[in-house]
Amino acid sequence: MDFILSNTNTQTSTNDRYLSLFRMMCLIREFEERAAEEKTKGSVPGLVHQSTGQEAVPTGICAHLKPADYLFSTHRGHGHALAKGADPIAMMKEIFGKEGGTCGGKGGSMHIADFSVGMLGANGILADGLTMAVGAAQAINLKGEDRIACCFVGDGTTNRGPFFEALNWAQVFKLPVLFACEDNTYASTTRTDEVFAGPGIVARVASFGMKSESVDGNDVLAVDVAARRLIEEIRAGDGPRFLHARTYRIRGHISNDPLTYRTKGETDLQMTVEPISRFEKWLIQNGISEVDCKKIRNETFALIDRAVVESLSAPFPDSKHAWTDVQDIGGPQWKE
Ligand SMILES: Cc1ncc(C[n+]2csc(CCOP(=O)(O)OP(=O)(O)O)c2C)c(N)n1
Numbered sequence: 001m002d003f004i005l006s007n008t009n010t011q012t013s014t015n016d017r018y019l020s021l022f023r024m025m026c027l028i029r030e031f032e033e034r035a036a037e038e039k040t041k042g043s044v045p046g047l048v049h050q051s052t053g054q055e056a057v058p059t060g061i062c063a064h065l066k067p068a069d070y071l072f073s074t075h076r077g078h079g080h081a082l083a084k085g086a087d088p089i090a091m092m093k094e095i096f097g098k099e100g101g102t103c104g105g106k107g108g109s110m111h112i113a114d115f116s117v118g119m120l121g122a123n124g125i126l127a128d129g130l131t132m133a134v135g136a137a138q139a140i141n142l143k144g145e146d147r148i149a150c151c152f153v154g155d156g157t158t159n160r161g162p163f164f165e166a167l168n169w170a171q172v173f174k175l176p177v178l179f180a181c182e183d184n185t186y187a188s189t190t191r192t193d194e195v196f197a198g199p200g201i202v203a204r205v206a207s208f209g210m211k212s213e214s215v216d217g218n219d220v221l222a223v224d225v226a227a228r229r230l231i232e233e234i235r236a237g238d239g240p241r242f243l244h245a246r247t248y249r250i251r252g253h254i255s256n257d258p259l260t261y262r263t264k265g266e267t268d269l270q271m272t273v274e275p276i277s278r279f280e281k282w283l284i285q286n287g288i289s290e291v292d293c294k295k296i297r298n299e300t301f302a303l304i305d306r307a308v309v310e311s312l313s314a315p316f317p318d319s320k321h322a323w324t325d326v327q328d329i330g331g332p333q334w335k336e
């Protein structure tokens, strides 16, 4: 992290920006910790995949996306949706399957979408978001629109066929899409490097002739700088780009994962470089007060607490709405 804070006016707005990055990371962490807690208590149907330790990646990238840009996500997508601007209270209700959720409580954790902020959907099918993002980017080009598409992808998913199709098509047609790989070391219970042929993800991307950057994904400022650069190039019409962020999944694959495939020592070591306390330490060393950081942590705690309380008391959707909003291809004639 090579940014220095000072007390000039320009720096005040820079400091505000750093604090907003910090706030977003805290929001994602708190949101997922509480969602997983409620899952354990039995209030949440469906699975909860936490991205604890990976918060710097969506935070640094989505800071450079505009509301009009399209975002496609994965099964581990709460952070992506929050960073794109989805309402945390409506998202929590969605995870609880309640009325008032971003998809009326009918999608759940792995199908969160909020079209009003360009978040076009999480996705439980690995790699399918990539091909959808490429389709959206092709539509953007055909219509001559001023926006880009972005899609998150896990490291393990880069072994699936649609990954190769998506990169190839995007590069051939020079489409405005950012592929953002969260390389969190694991694919479920498997270390990805044990099942990955060749010299690595960046080399695979290079074989398509696509420009990429590989960054420390636990350093929000490194992600921020790389994302700004790559997104500027995409907006300039240079075609697709790939951002490879090296990070670590501190929690299990799902909230009740017994973690028998790795040692506690490994996770403890990763805790020493996890992005939130690391950035907080840097902020304090560079002139932001501990009180300001604490205030942000307290505010996010209060907001998520409210989200949980409201979600618990919200009603389930009325069964008469079961067939609305579930497809957009002309209504549910097939049911009748
Ligand atoms: C097509 C498909 N195959 C298998 C699965 C089951 N599955 C869910 S997550 C996962 C591992 C994904 O690993 P990675 O891409 O690294 O993402 P991460 O979970 O680490 O975020 C698997 C195999 C799935 N959801 N979809």
Ligand SMILES: [Mg+2]
Binding pocket: 154, 155, 156, 182, 183, 184, 185, 186, 187, 188, 192
């Ligand atoms: Mg992974």
